[in-house]
Each structure stands twice: as structure tokens, then as C-alpha cells.
Amino acid sequence: MKIGIVGAGSIGLLFAAYMNGLFDVTVYTRTIGQAERINRNGVRLVKGAGPLTANVRAKALGTGPMDNDLTIIAVKQYQLESVLSHLPAKGALLFLQNGMGHLRLLEQLNVEAIYVGSVEHGALRETPDTVSHNGAGLTRVAVFRGSPDLLEKVASLLSDTFPMKLEPDFYEMLAGKLAANAVINPLTAILGVRNGELVENPRYEKLLEKVFEEAAAILGFKDPQDRLANVKRICRNTSENRSSMLKDLDAGRPTEVDAILGYLLDEADDREMAAPLLRAFYEMIKGKDSNGRESC
Numbered sequence: 688m689k690i691g692i693v694g695a696g697s698i699g700l701l702f703a704a705y706m707n708g709l710f711d712v713t714v715y716t717r718t719i720g721q722a723e724r725i726n727r728n729g730v731r732l733v734k735g736a737g738p739l740t741a742n743v744r745a746k747a748l749g750t751g752p753m754d755n756d757l758t759i760i761a762v763k764q765y766q767l768e769s770v771l772s773h774l775p776a777k778g779a780l781l782f783l784q785n786g787m788g789h790l791r792l793l794e795q796l797n798v799e800a801i802y803v804g805s806v807e808h809g810a811l812r813e814t815p816d817t818v819s820h821n822g823a824g825l826t827r828v829a830v831f832r833g834s835p836d837l838l839e840k841v842a843s844l845l846s847d848t849f850p851m852k853l854e855p856d857f858y859e860m861l862a863g864k865l866a867a868n869a870v871i872n873p874l875t876a877i878l879g880v881r882n883g884e885l886v887e888n889p890r891y892e893k894l895l896e897k898v899f900e901e902a903a904a905i906l907g908f909k910d911p912q913d914r915l916a917n918v919k920r921i922c923r924n925t926s927e928n929r930s931s932m933l934k935d936l937d938a939g940r941p942t943e944v945d946a947i948l949g950y951l952l953d954e955a956d957d958r959e960m961a962a963p964l965l966r967a968f969y970e971m972i973k974g975k976d977s978n979g980r981e982s983c
């Protein structure tokens with residue numbers, strides 16, 4: 688089965704390294720230089736047992752036709768618009784972005800099968816061809832549109848070392864991950880800590896619970912205790928990881944705060960709900976994001 692992966696960052700390289708061998712994988716990069724480097728060296732995966740090299744094929748996006756059974760889109764939420772026009776009309780698409788802001792974009796796509804996923808791994812691209820797997824978790828996937836057949840096939844072929852779990856309801860699945868990112872990402876980014884510290888430090892844990900309460904109320908969770916337990920489990924599973932928001936701020940890159948807290952605050956506004964902690968963290972992240980130069 689042919690798999691395309693658009694975006695050779697932390698998650699794109701992680702998926703490429705684990706899926707290569709089981710599938711015929713092509714990675715689509717932003718630059719020709721990165722594609723040449725991957726074609727020369729493969730993708731180096733660094734994890735507990737020592738590094739492994741996967742001989743993955745790479746091409747720069749937009750430099751030729753894409754002919755894959757499944758194309759996985761692993762760019763940041765705010766980069767999606769730059770790749771949409773290059774995506775094939777044939778074959779299925781799987782979007783792995785955090786947050787829920789991208790759902791309105793997916794509705795406009797003229798593709799038969801669209802899947803969404805929620806990644807509970809921690810990964811960091813160390814160099815253009817090397818990725819560290821800092822926290823092993825699970826990838827949850829669900830159908831957004833079309834038949835689940837292909838997704839079921841892919842999930843069944845992936846081994847226990849890189850499990851993929853098919854969930855029945857995409858909204859419920861993404862809402863669960865959104866709650867996790869709404870809590871873990873801004874707290875770790877502002878406190879400057881690893882994910883694990885949020886549950887290792889009792890004061891941070893209390894703050895995590897308060898922020899979670901606001902997100903859970905906006906998302907209307909019927910099982911908030913189970914959802915909170917899941918957020919804490921993600922903190923423990925990715926304990927050594929620095930969240931993507933913390934890494935983005937450190938690297939001076941834009942964050943996905945609009946897709947995560949911005950989305951929740953819009954929902955809160957629509958329903959006239961107060962969310963003072965989420966609003967405070969949103970302003971703090973926006974203030975650090977581009978040094979607050981963006982207009983309010």
C-alpha cells in the first residue's frame with residue numbers, strides 16, 4: 688500500500704520511520720534540500736533501544752503528481768492552507784493536526800475519504816533527517832467522511848510498536864485531545880517545563896485540574912473524570928517531552944494557540960460562558976508569540 692506523508696517535521700518523520708517497511712512510504716517536504724538529504728541518508732529514528740534508519744523516499748511537495756492510497760498530512764494547523772491545493776483528489780487523506788480549527792477546512796475538500804487523527808506521541812525533529820521519539824503513546828484515528836475500510840487496513844497492519852486505534856466518533860476523539868492540548872501545551876509553555884512535571888509537581892497538577900475544568904465545561908464532557916485521567920496519562924506517557932507549544936515559543940515559531948485555546952474561547956463566547964484561566968493563558972501565549980506584535 689502506498690502512503691504519502693506531507694510535512695517532514697517531528698510527526699511526519701516519526702510516522703515515516705515507523706510506517707516504512709510495512710508500507711511504500713514517500714515523504715513530501717517543503718524544500719528540495721530536505722528531500723535530497725532524506726533520499727541520501729534515510730530517516731534516522733532515535734529511541735530507547737538505539738537509532739534505526741528507515742530508507743524512506745522523499746520529494747518536495749508540488750514537484751510531481753501524488754499517487755498514494757493514503758496521504759497523511761503532518762504540517763502545523765496554520766500551515767494547512769499552504770498544502771491543500773497540492774493534495775491529490777484521489778486516495779484517502781488523514782489529517783493529524785492538534786486542535787479542531789481545521790475541521791471547517793476539511794468540509795470544503797472534494798475528496799471521498801477523509802480521516803482525522805490525534806497523536807499521543809512525543810516527537811522532536813533533531814535534524815532534517817533525524818527524529819527523536821520522546822514519548823510512546825497511541826495514534827487515535829476516526830472517519831471524518833467516507834468509508835473506514837482503508838483506515839481499518841492501515842491500523843491492522845501497524846504493529847504494537849506504533850499502534851493506531853480506530854475511534855467511532857471523530858468529534859469525541861478530537862475533543863478529548865483538544866482538552867489535553869488546551870491544558871498541557873499552554874501550561875508547559877508558560878511554566879517552561881516538560882509534560883511530566885505537570886503531574887509530578889502537586890501545585891502544577893492543581894492548576895492543570897482548574898484549567899481542565901474550564902475546557903471540559905466548554906466541550907460539554909459527560910465523563911470529565913475519565914477525560915481528566917486521560918490528560919494526566921498523556922502527561923505521564925510523554926513525560927520527557929517538551930510540548931509542541933513550548934518548542935515553538937523557544938524556537939521563535941508561531942504556535943497553534945489559535946487552533947487550541949482560540950477555538951475554545953470562540954465556543955465559550957458563542958455560549959456566553961466564562962473561561963478566565965483559558966483567556967489568561969491565551970493572552971500570555973499570544974504575548975510571547977511574535978512578542979505580542981500581532982494586533983488584538
Ligand SMILES: NC(=O)C1=CN([C@@H]2O[C@H](COP(=O)(O)OP(=O)(O)OC[C@H]3O[C@@H](n4cnc5c(N)ncnc54)[C@H](OP(=O)(O)O)[C@@H]3O)[C@@H](O)[C@H]2O)C=CC1
Binds near residue numbers: 694748
Ligand atoms: N511534535 C509532537 O510531539 C506532536 C505534534 N502534534 C501535532 O502534529 C502536527 C505537526 O506537528 P510537528 O510535526 O511537531 O510540526 P513541525 O513544525 O515539526 O513539522 C511541520 C512540518 O511541515 C512542513 N511544512 C510546512 N509547510 C509545508 C508545505 N507547504 N509543504 C510541505 N511541508 C510543509 C514543515 O517544513 P519546514 O521544516 O521546511 O518548515 C515541517 O517540516 C501539529 O498539528 C502538532 O500540533 C501532535 C502531537 C505531538
Ligand SMILES: CC(C)(CO)C(=O)C(=O)O
Binds near residue numbers: 806808
Ligand atoms: C501529546 C502532546 C501533549 C505531546 O507533547 C502534544 O500533542 C503536543 O505537544 O502538541
